[in-house]
Amino acid sequence: NAGVMQNPRHLVRRRGQEARLRCSPMKGHSHVYWYRQLPEEGLKFMVYLQKENIIDESGMPKERFSAEFPKEGPSILRIQQVVRGDSAAYFCASSPRSDLAGASSYNEQFFGPGTRLTVL
Amino acid sequence: DAKTTQPPSMDCAEGRAANLPCNHSTISGNEYVYWYRQIHSQGPQYIIHGLKNNETNEMASLIITEDRKSSTLILPHATLRDTAVYYCIVARPGTYKYIFGTGTRLKVLA
Numbered sequence: 001n002a003g004v005m006q007n008p009r010h011l012v013r014r015r016g017q018e019a020r021l022r023c024s025p026m027k028g029h030s031h032v033y034w035y036r037q038l039p040e041e042g043l044k045f046m047v048y049l050q051k052e053n054i055i056d057e058s059g060m061p062k063e064r065f066s067a068e069f070p071k072e073g074p075s076i077l078r079i080q081q082v083v084r085g086d087s088a089a090y091f092c093a094s095s096p097r098s099d100l101a102g103a104s105s106y107n108e109q110f111f112g113p114g115t116r117l118t119v120l
Numbered sequence: 121d122a123k124t125t126q127p128p129s130m131d132c133a134e135g136r137a138a139n140l141p142c143n144h145s146t147i148s149g150n151e152y153v154y155w156y157r158q159i160h161s162q163g164p165q166y167i168i169h170g171l172k173n174n175e176t177n178e179m180a181s182l183i184i185t186e187d188r189k190s191s192t193l194i195l196p197h198a199t200l201r202d203t204a205v206y207y208c209i210v211a212r213p214g215t216y217k218y219i220f221g222t223g224t225r226l227k228v229l230a
Contacts, residue, residue: 004163033216042207042220043164057216091163095216109218110165 002027004094004112012118017027019079019086021115025094027049032075033109037089049075082119087116123188124208129225132202138195140224145189151212153184156220157204164207164220167193190222198228 005024013019025032030051031041045059045119049069069075079086086103093109125143132138144153151172156164168175168182170191175182181194195202207223 031216035218035220040222042222043218044220045217048216056217092184093163108166109216111165112164 002093004110006090006092006112006115009113010116010118012120013082014120015083016081019082019117019119021077021079021090021092021117023075023077023092023094023112025075025092026096026110029094029096029110031095032069033093033095034075034077035091035093037091039088043091046077046096051055079117082117085118087117087119089116123219124210124221126206126221126224128207128222129227131227131229132195132198134228134230135197138198138202138226138228140193140195140206141190142193143190144210146211147188147210148212151210153182153188153191154209154211154218155180155182156207156209156218157202158207158223159201159204161222167206188220198226200228200230202226203228210227 004026009053011019032049034046036046037043047060047067048056049067051069052071054081064080066078091111091114093111095109125130140152142162152169154169158164168177168180170184172184172188182191184191205223205225207220209218
């Protein structure tokens with residue numbers, strides 16, 4: 001059973017270009033979460049998606065960033081017109097069910113290996 | 121979700137127990153304590169979680185104080201492969217926005 005897969009593992013872009021980061025959740029998982037990790041910092045939540053729905057994007061910058069999780073295919077985190085401050089590691093996690101309020105038990109998020117974005 | 125405080129770094133000799141502390145003095149009654157670790161250049165890996173009782177699994181033990189204001193993750197026989205950043209997170213069971221602080225950078229020494 002393959003884990004969460006992310007590609008590319010490393011991505012280099014020049015300022016102003018677009019970055020597309022892909023995440024394939026674990027088999028059977030329909031919930032995807034994206035986190036960003038700046039150098040020497042902990043991970044910061046960006047967005048939570050279910051198939052074809054954005055559930056919570058409160059951690060995502062309002063401009064230039066977007067995310068989707070289509071019915072078929074991987075989840076995509078898209079960054080338009082990248083700037084040097086976007087350089088970071090971007091991690092995707094998946095879980096088999098929702099962690100929404102009311103759940104009585106822990107629902108582990110499984111993390112992928114990350115995509116390291118470098119903006120020149 | 122409650123805030124956590126961890127020492128920035130620790131060293132441990134290979135084969136010895138590594139005890140990683142975490143303070144979470146503002147934890148509320150229904151919040152769990154979770155531990156993850158991040159080995160260099162990899163995604164975070166779940167280790168263990170608990171509410172009030174001590175927990176043990178194949179990776180580690182979790183000791184939570186009676187007042188729940190602090191906890192300790194114990195790696196009973198640390199190996200070089202346990203060198204990583206360890207994150208202590210407290211969150212309600214319904215949350216999905218894990219808040220990772222800066223964690224404790226554990227270095228296991230040969």
